Amino acid sequence: MNYNLHQVSKYLEKKSSSYLKVSIFIFICTLISLSSVLIINRNQQNQNDKNFNSNKNVHIIRITSKMSDNTDLQQLTIKDPDYIKSIFTHNNIPEEKYSLSTVYAIKFGITDYETNEALEIYGVTDENKNIIENIKLLDDTLYMEDYDNSSITLDIPVLTIEDGGISSSKSQKLRMDCKEIELKDSPLTLYKVSHKNLKYAYANESAFLKIFKIMNGLSNDVTSLNSPDLENYSVIDELYLFVNNIYDVDLIANLLEKNSYQVIYSLSAFNSLGNSLKSSSILLVVITVVMVLLTSLHLILSFNSFLKLQQKDMGILKFYGYSDYQIKQIYSYNIRNVFIRLNIVLSLFSLTLGFILLGLKEFISILSIVLVLVLIMKGIEIIITSLILKRIVSKDIISLVKTSKEFE
Amino acid sequence: MNSEIIISNLCFKIKNKIIFHDLNIKLNNGIYVLQGKSGIGKTTLLNLISGLYGDYKGNIIIAGCNKLSYMFQDEMLFSNLTVKENLFIKYCAQNTDKSVFTTILEKLLYKYDLGDLTDEKIKYLSGGERQRLQLAVLSIDEPDIILLDEPFSKLDYETRNKTFNYILKEWSDKMVIIVSHDTISTDYNIKYLHMEEGKLHEL
Numbered sequence A: 001m002n003y004n005l006h007q008v009s010k011y012l013e014k015k016s017s018s019y020l021k022v023s024i025f026i027f028i029c030t031l032i033s034l035s036s037v038l039i040i041n042r043n044q045q046n047q048n049d050k051n052f053n054s055n056k057n058v059h060i061i062r063i064t065s066k067m068s069d070n071t072d073l074q075q076l077t078i079k080d081p082d083y084i085k086s087i088f089t090h091n092n093i094p095e096e097k098y099s100l101s102t103v104y105a106i107k108f109g110i111t112d113y114e115t116n117e118a119l120e121i122y123g124v125t126d127e128n129k130n131i132i133e134n135i136k137l138l139d140d141t142l143y144m145e146d147y148d149n150s151s152i153t154l155d156i157p158v159l160t161i162e163d164g165g166i167s168s169s170k171s172q173k174l175r176m177d178c179k180e181i182e183l184k185d186s187p188l189t190l191y192k193v194s195h196k197n198l199k200y201a202y203a204n205e206s207a208f209l210k211i212f213k214i215m216n217g218l219s220n221d222v223t224s225l226n227s228p229d230l231e232n233y234s235v236i237d238e239l240y241l242f243v244n245n246i247y248d249v250d251l252i253a254n255l256l257e258k259n260s261y262q263v264i265y266s267l268s269a270f271n272s273l274g275n276s277l278k279s280s281s282i283l284l285v286v287i288t289v290v291m292v293l294l295t296s297l298h299l300i301l302s303f304n305s306f307l308k309l310q311q312k313d314m315g316i317l318k319f320y321g322y323s324d325y326q327i328k329q330i331y332s333y334n335i336r337n338v339f340i341r342l343n344i345v346l347s348l349f350s351l352t353l354g355f356i357l358l359g360l361k362e363f364i365s366i367l368s369i370v371l372v373l374v375l376i377m378k379g380i381e382i383i384i385t386s387l388i389l390k391r392i393v394s395k396d397i398i399s400l401v402k403t404s405k406e407f408e
Numbered sequence B: 001m002n003s004e005i006i007i008s009n010l011c012f013k014i015k016n017k018i019i020f021h022d023l024n025i026k027l028n029n030g031i032y033v034l035q036g037k038s039g040i041g042k043t044t045l046l047n048l049i050s051g052l053y054g055d056y057k058g059n060i061i062i063a064g065c066n067k068l069s070y071m072f073q074d075e076m077l078f079s080n081l082t083v084k085e086n087l088f089i090k091y092c093a094q095n096t097d098k099s100v101f102t103t104i105l106e107k108l109l110y111k112y113d114l115g116d117l118t119d120e121k122i123k124y125l126s127g128g129e130r131q132r133l134q135l136a137v138l139s140i141d142e143p144d145i146i147l148l149d150e151p152f153s154k155l156d157y158e159t160r161n162k163t164f165n166y167i168l169k170e171w172s173d174k175m176v177i178i179v180s181h182d183t184i185s186t187d188y189n190i191k192y193l194h195m196e197e198g199k200l201h202e203l
Helices: A001-014 A016-053 A082-089 A205-216 A245-257 A273-309 A311-320 A326-355 A360-392 A397-407 B042-050 B084-095 B097-112 B128-141 B157-171
Strands: A060-067 A098-112 A118-125 A140-144 A151-162 A164-178 A200-201 A238-243 A259-267 B002-016 B019-028 B031-035 B055-064 B068-071 B145-149 B176-177 B191-196 B198-202
Touching: A001 A326, A016 A273, A016 A360, A016 B097, A060 A245, A060 B019, A082 A098, A082 A273, A098 A205, A118 A164, A118 A205, A140 A151, A140 B019, A151 B002, A164 A205, A200 A205, A238 A245, A238 A311, A245 A259, A245 A326, A273 A311, A273 A360, A273 B198, A311 A326, A311 A360, A311 A397, A311 B145, A397 B068, B019 B042, B031 B042, B031 B157, B042 B055, B042 B068, B042 B145, B042 B176, B068 B128, B084 B097, B084 B128, B097 B128, B097 B157, B128 B157, B145 B157, B157 B176
Parallel strands: A118 A200, A140 A164, B031 B176, B031 B191, B068 B145, B145 B176
Antiparallel strands: A060 A238, A060 A259, A098 A118, A098 A151, A098 A238, A140 A200, A151 A164, B002 B019, B002 B055, B191 B198
16 A cells, blocks of 8 residues: 555544444453453363363272172272273273273281381382372382381281181281382372371382282292282272273263272262363353354444445545545555554453463463454454445445435 | 537436436537526436446547546535645545645645635535635646536525636636536626426527
8 A cells, every 4th residue: 555545544544433433442342351251261271170180089980899789898809900891891981091000908917117117008000100190119119108218127927817717926027128209199198097106108019919928928829919819818909990081980980880889089079070061161162152253243233334434435535536446445454453453452461361360381372362362353354344345435436425325 | 628528319317217318418618507407417417427327328428628527516525634634635546746745735725715724624614615625626636627516505695706716717718517506697608508308408
């Protein structure tokens, strides 16, 4: 656009009606609300993500026991993990949707030889690190919270079965490496009560098997905790089922309960929380889309009215000798200016609010929101200049002057 | 340059209402005042001559004319802009050299006695001042044929004569067609055209 047309645009810009100014003000207020809703929604999503999606404890279903046919509670056995997997396969739940970890336990009899404190020892199979994060449990090593020594000597009672009961008359010492472990957010300690004279120790499957074999006088032929030789031992404490998608937790827990398993999981306290979260997200998207559509429509109609009011001016420009193309350029320039100002206000607002609520780490999300809003406005600008303005400008002088009178 | 308008066998109707039927007339340089009852087709004839209506039958031939300027009955000025801004917008329609504008502006303001009103907004001008400005706007193009639709309709007797004198001073050697209900008192030889039932008679 040449300098002179630029100047003409500036002169005509002075003529913007107060009606259009009010419409633009309403539009910017709605877009600011929209931007706030998007940012607050993102913040809420982050919060939900922190509370639910990223919180491993919410994804975990603890399987504690099984109900027998005569409604007695039974301890889990080494057959249960495979049986549970077969239930899932039968119900079309693929292995990619979950991972099952086994927690073994010896809950009595073993003491720390040096301090004489009682120990509860847990063996953990945790290939996907859903129970114990950031650490690989080593062989011949016990892991404890708040333990300063680098080794520990276990005093393990050797059990014998006499007259249907268990007794022990001797014990065996076992020296193991000891490392400190942080289990603050682990589901392993979530429901455990701290006790002055009781310590919890954790080991991998191999270290646990070593202790278990000493305690039960098992031969070296037993090389795994899944060995058929252990079928009659109450070795499994609980199974921890990690469900990848939070929305599947309810479904899978119900399936386990239907198969007589006793389960504990955080989401059971909420009535279909997964579905509620999903519905809220969908509702928010729908409301946002409706808001954008209504606001855009309002602005397009306002510009339509504004441009109809300008018909006489367009007629004068034509009368003065301006071509349709030049008139379109003159008005497009002014409309573009309005949108540039709107974009600047909205972007600054969104960036400020975004950084306050979401922080720098969400820079990409904030930028995406700004980009979406800018694109919406560009779309509206194109509709106004390419359709409405073009249609009005293409009228002949007499129509422009006459219809302008009718419109007024 | 001698301009000519030759209208032959002109037929024209708007929404099935016949405005002209077989209209014939030849006009040369000079000042014409076109008169007739309201709604008879005076403005329509100017619209046809200026090319705003294309769907007529017959011939309208315009010869010896580089530029034709037409002043509508409706005021064609940007009311909230100043005299200077209005003239600038008109100037920019055909010209890109901004430096020449100042010279043209000074000339026009002097010629139409608008010097004191350069930065005055149109809405604060009197009827006579507005008409003078409209004439100034037409002058920028240096036209050979000038069509003026009711230029005196809102003016009192004195202002009407004053405005006519501006027209005479600027375009007495051109062809000027003025639609007016009023008789203009002047020594200049004005040709009166009377329109009646789609025909045009020179009085």
